[in-house]
Amino acid sequence: MTDAMQSDTDEVFREIRALLEAHNANRIEIGEDTDLSADLNIDSVAAMDLLMNIEDRFEIDIPLNLVGELRSVRDLAEVVRAQLKDG
Amino acid sequence: MDILDKYDLIAKRHSSLLEVGNDPFAVRMDRVLSATEALVNGRRTILAGTNNYLGLTFDPECIAAGVEAMQSQGTGTTGSRIANGTYAMHRALEQAIASFLKRRRAIVFSTGYQANLGMLSGLAGPHDVIYMDADSHASIYDGVRLSGAKIIRFRHNDAADLDRRLARSEDEGACKLIVVEGIYSMLGDKAPMKELAEVKRRHGAYLLVDEAHSLGVLGEHGRGAAEEAGVEEDADFVVGTFSKSLGAIGGFGAGNHPKLDVLRFNARAYMYTASCSPSTVATVSTALERMQASPELQKKLWSNANTLYRALIELGYEICSPASPILAVRLKDEATAVWVWNRLLQSGVYVNLALPPGTPNGACLLRCSLSAAHTDDQIEEIRRHFAAIMQDLPLADEEATAGRARA
Numbered sequence: 001m002t003d004a005m006q007s008d009t010d011e012v013f014r015e016i017r018a019l020l021e022a023h024n025a026n027r028i029e030i031g032e033d034t035d036l037s038a039d040l041n042i043d044s045v046a047a048m049d050l051l052m053n054i055e056d057r058f059e060i061d062i063p064l065n066l067v068g069e070l071r072s073v074r075d076l077a078e079v080v081r082a083q084l085k086d087g
Numbered sequence: 088m089d090i091l092d093k094y095d096l097i098a099k100r101h102s103s104l105l106e107v108g109n110d111p112f113a114v115r116m117d118r119v120l121s122a123t124e125a126l127v128n129g130r131r132t133i134l135a136g137t138n139n140y141l142g143l144t145f146d147p148e149c150i151a152a153g154v155e156a157m158q159s160q161g162t163g164t165t166g167s168r169i170a171n172g173t174y175a176m177h178r179a180l181e182q183a184i185a186s187f188l189k190r191r192r193a194i195v196f197s198t199g200y201q202a203n204l205g206m207l208s209g210l211a212g213p214h215d216v217i218y219m220d221a222d223s224h225a226s227i228y229d230g231v232r233l234s235g236a237k238i239i240r241f242r243h244n245d246a247a248d249l250d251r252r253l254a255r256s257e258d259e260g261a262c263k264l265i266v267v268e269g270i271y272s273m274l275g276d277k278a279p280m281k282e283l284a285e286v287k288r289r290h291g292a293y294l295l296v297d298e299a300h301s302l303g304v305l306g307e308h309g310r311g312a313a314e315e316a317g318v319e320e321d322a323d324f325v326v327g328t329f330s331k332s333l334g335a336i337g338g339f340g341a342g343n344h345p346k347l348d349v350l351r352f353n354a355r356a357y358m359y360t361a362s363c364s365p366s367t368v369a370t371v372s373t374a375l376e377r378m379q380a381s382p383e384l385q386k387k388l389w390s391n392a393n394t395l396y397r398a399l400i401e402l403g404y405e406i407c408s409p410a411s412p413i414l415a416v417r418l419k420d421e422a423t424a425v426w427v428w429n430r431l432l433q434s435g436v437y438v439n440l441a442l443p444p445g446t447p448n449g450a451c452l453l454r455c456s457l458s459a460a461h462t463d464d465q466i467e468e469i470r471r472h473f474a475a476i477m478q479d480l481p482l483a484d485e486e487a488t489a490g491r492a493r494a
Contacts, residue, residue, distance in 0.1 A: 043444060044444060045443060045444035045449070046449075048221065048240070049448075052221065052240070052242060059255070060255070061239045061252055061255055061256060063237045063238055063239055064219075064231070064232070064238035064239070064240060065232075065237060065238055
């Protein structure tokens with residue numbers, strides 16, 4: 001199974017991908033390895049807004065302390081899964 | 088790889104600003120003439136972006152006190168508050184601030200930035216949770232990071248969002264600290280203090296209010312947004328600055344907590360920096376007295392703010408918030424904002440240009456701040472230049488297009 005196919009089976013990934021489409025100006029295929037900054041041009045401020053939308057969608061809080069570590073869609077999905085588990 | 092390569096994109100953006108005209112982030116005041124005027128590029132310029140809300144920077148009593156203190160106690164303390172940098176006057180200023188705010192204790196820091204750094208990193212620790220407004224000032228972002236606490240941001244001025252987040256993390260952390268500002272510096276909007284205080288009470292959290300832009304501006308006595316909303320009891324900690332209404336530099340943290348003074352040997356921003364110079368302490372102490380003795384300053388400030396607000400709205404400008412001493416004029420994009428900012432400066436009016444990422448929601452703003460020292464004629468002159476620019480705004484689009492073509 002490819003990475004993309006595996007991701008597709010994951011609800012969290014699908015929801016995040018849907019929210020990321022708002023930032024996907026170049027209409028690239030968003031996978032787990034997609035880089036938030038390099039591939040989607042999400043700067044630090046846009047990332048803050050995106051995170052708030054993700055927090056609302058999943059009803060979780062993503063502490064600011066974790067934000068600096070988020071590079072790829074995979075990182076983002078992992079943080080969301082971890083917070084869902086904690087909550 | 089060069090160590091400064093990481094800034095290439097932002098440096099390029101800066102260069103494109105310079106093509107349009109003056110460097111908005113390096114305006115040189117050749118000579119400051121008064122609280123509201125300076126010579127810039129050889130031109131007499133009205134200052135309408137200096138946070139000098141009460142116009143006390145040239146107050147004769149403040150200046151006399153500063154001169155006297157420098158003559159009698161020297162140019163600087165050359166030491167930190169915990170070594171040789173606490174003079175009788177530093178302690179007296181702390182008492183004066185505490186008494187003005189009706190709080191038991193106040194701690195003076197060397198800048199407003201350091202006051203937030205010291206108070207936030209001192210109050211909260213790795214086992215606590217901080218809930219901060221998303222539009223907070225950089226000093227708050229830096230202070231909460233230094234604390235090591237878990238940091239949760241809530242939507243700007245949204246007490247219901249804060250409530251939800253507090254409810255979600257009910258069992259987390261040893262202590263919970265909510266951090267808000269009285270007036271937000273970029274858009275000039277006020278915090279909904281009553282609603283925030285109610286949420287704070289419900290969840291048993293502490294509340295810190297940064298009154299940097301609201302001290303001397305809001306509340307019958309000028310104590311800020313919490314006074315205006317009648318919720319000072321709920322504001323456990325107050326932070327403020329001396330560099331706006333009080334016309335100098337420095338900052339403070341205050342509160343009724345019996346152990347607050349423990350921060351004096353736990354807040355690094357207090358401990359590891361030189362204390363305010365004697366002349367600064369003297370001018371701030373006098374400005375605090377002048378502010379309390381002159382409630383008409385706050386009235387004049389608001390009258391100026393309301394006049395310019397109404398005028399700008401009438402001209403068709405979009406102002407981000409209801410009338411306040413900070414009027415953020417929203418323009419449609421960066422090129423237009425830069426063009427209007429340059430036109431204003433060339434006409435003899437200085438305001439702040441504020442661009443993303445330093446602004447909320449990607450807004451491109453001309454941030455005007457009013458002063459009690461602005462005369463009616465100056466307000467009218469500012470209005471007149473905004474009016475002339477409005478006539479030419481379509482030109483801004485053409486010039487912006489030409490600028491992009493050049494780039």
